[in-house]
Amino acid sequence: MEENNKGLAMLAQVAxxxxxxxxxxxxxxxxxxxxxxxxxxxxxGAECLRAAVAGKLSLHQKPTMQDxxxxxxxxxxxxxxxxxxxxxILQRGHWMENGFAKVLNANGANLLHQLEITVEHxxxxxxxxxxxxxxxxxxxxxxxxxxxxxxxxxPDTLYAGYETQLYGQLGLLKTYWAKPVFAMRDxxxxxxxxxxxxxxxxxxxxxxxxxxxxxxxxxxxxxxxxSMSDARxxxxxxxxxxxxxxxxxxxxxIWTTAHQIQTGETALSGVPYCTGFHPLCDWxxxxxxxxxxxxxxxxxxxxxxxxxxxxDLKASKAYLEEAISTEEERIRSFYAATASVGDSPGWLQTAxxxxxxxxxxxxxxxxxxxxxxxxxxxxxxxxAESLLARITKTGKPSHRxxxxxxxxxxxxxxxS
Ligand code: SF4
Numbered sequence: 424m425e426e427n428n429k430g431l432a433m434l435a436q437v438a439x440x441x442x443x444x445x446x447x448x449x450x451x452x453x454x455x456x457x458x459x460x461x462x463x464x465x466x467x468g469a470e471c472l473r474a475a476v477a478g479k480l481s482l483h484q485k486p487t488m489q490d491x492x493x494x495x496x497x498x499x500x501x502x503x504x505x506x507x508x509x510x511x512i513l514q515r516g517h518w519m520e521n522g523f524a525k526v527l528n529a530n531g532a533n534l535l536h537q538l539e540i541t542v543e544h545x546x547x548x549x550x551x552x553x554x555x556x557x558x559x560x561x562x563x564x565x566x567x568x569x570x571x572x573x574x575x576x577x578p579d580t581l582y583a584g585y586e587t588q589l590y591g592q593l594g595l596l597k598t599y600w601a602k603p604v605f606a607m608r609d610x611x612x613x614x615x616x617x618x619x620x621x622x623x624x625x626x627x628x629x630x631x632x633x634x635x636x637x638x639x640x641x642x643x644x645x646x647x648x649x650s651m652s653d654a655r656x657x658x659x660x661x662x663x664x665x666x667x668x669x670x671x672x673x674x675x676x677i678w679t680t681a682h683q684i685q686t687g688e689t690a691l692s693g694v695p696y697c698t699g700f701h702p703l704c705d706w707x708x709x710x711x712x713x714x715x716x717x718x719x720x721x722x723x724x725x726x727x728x729x730x731x732x733x734x735d736l737k738a739s740k741a742y743l744e745e746a747i748s749t750e751e752e753r754i755r756s757f758y759a760a761t762a763s764v765g766d767s768p769g770w771l772q773t774a775x776x777x778x779x780x781x782x783x784x785x786x787x788x789x790x791x792x793x794x795x796x797x798x799x800x801x802x803x804x805x806x807a808e809s810l811l812a813r814i815t816k817t818g819k820p821s822h823r824x825x826x827x828x829x830x831x832x833x834x835x836x837x838x839s
Contacts, residue, residue, distance in 0.1 A: 435495040441510035451612030459548040460674040466584035468673040473696035477709040479681040533558040560631035564640035594667025600637035665796035
């Protein structure tokens with residue numbers, strides 16, 4: 424028992440450190456987020472306007488170091504664990520990002536880390552922070568934006584919010600290329616440069632001369648998804664005027680709606696929210712009070728127990744899937760090593776099984792956001808919508824169970 428208490432005290436210390444580090448990191452790298460609309464706000468707003476606006480208004484009070492200390496004194500260990508888990512997930516992205524910057528530098532890349540673009544569009548302050556911007560001056564001037572996302576598992580397709588974020592970054596980089604809107608800070612938040620055009624920044628940092636017109640270089644964006652043991656690059660994405668226009672429109676909606684709520688012209692309850700099942704809801708800070716989850720209280724603890732049991736089963740399933748995936752990877756690696764020492768071995772046999780590894784063609788998928796934007800550009804809104812309606816097939820309705828933790832509850836969100 425004494426050891427458990429010591430363990431919990433240690434976890435409380437880690438949770439306090441994570442809370443302090445999060446606050447410090449946000450203020451040194453992102454500044455006061457209430458004074459602009461960021462690309463992650465826009466990505467979120469593309470999926471749920473209510474979540475983006477509530478985030479802009481800072482309606483969710485994050486736990487402080489003092490809160491953690493009080494929870495520890497009061498024995499509210501579940502709340503400490505909940506804060507710890509949430510911050511670990513949020514901050515591992517920053518840790519991976521810093522490690523990844525070293526990886527790219529080791530590769531000899533001309534790398535700008537956390538390049539900042541600050542602009543105003545129709546009175547709306549917009550700021551983008553680009554995780555990594557790689558610069559080549561020769562043989563052909565080229566720019567690659569890398570947006571890093573850390574995930575438990577590598578997704579098959581990218582979330583719309585991530586794509587929107589990247590399109591916004593690419594659009595701003597190209598549109599404001601020759602305007603003095605670029606800045607960069609070091610890890611301590613000190614300014615490396617500010618108020619430069621992109622070619623001026625590249626000259627200052629790398630001594631590379633780039634064209635004054637963004638059209639004269641090859642520009643691409645990629646989203647790099649990293650899990651603890653795998654990686655996948657989604658792309659390439661290219662600057663797209665229609666997608667930038669969409670990002671600017673969303674930024675305007677977030678900014679104006681937040682302002683209207685502050686002045687009492689409207690209420691958060693009237694702001695549109697994403698309907699149906701959405702992964703964003705699992706980790707949303709604004710789920711409590713969200714009209715989507717207007718719920719009837721069930722007092723019988725048996726209901727809670729059933730959901731707890733389901734959560735345990737889900738956790739076991741996730742563990743088993745991870746274990747299966749690890750074992751399969753190990754066997755695949757063994758097969759590859761066998762193949763590399765001679766001709767392809769074909770089937771390998773054990774006493775009870777035979778196995779081989781064959782290459783399969785990759786799955787093709789359509790970038791629906793890009794298709795939508797291209798069709799609207801080519802055909803106009805009305806014809807594009809009518810065409811999309813004609814070719815859209817709707818499957819049979821099914822019943823999806825959606826379970827998510829309430830704010831004070833510690834179990835993870837899940838769906839089935
Ligand atoms: S819970 Fe879901 S629907 Fe409600 S604000 Fe959050 S993300 Fe939007």
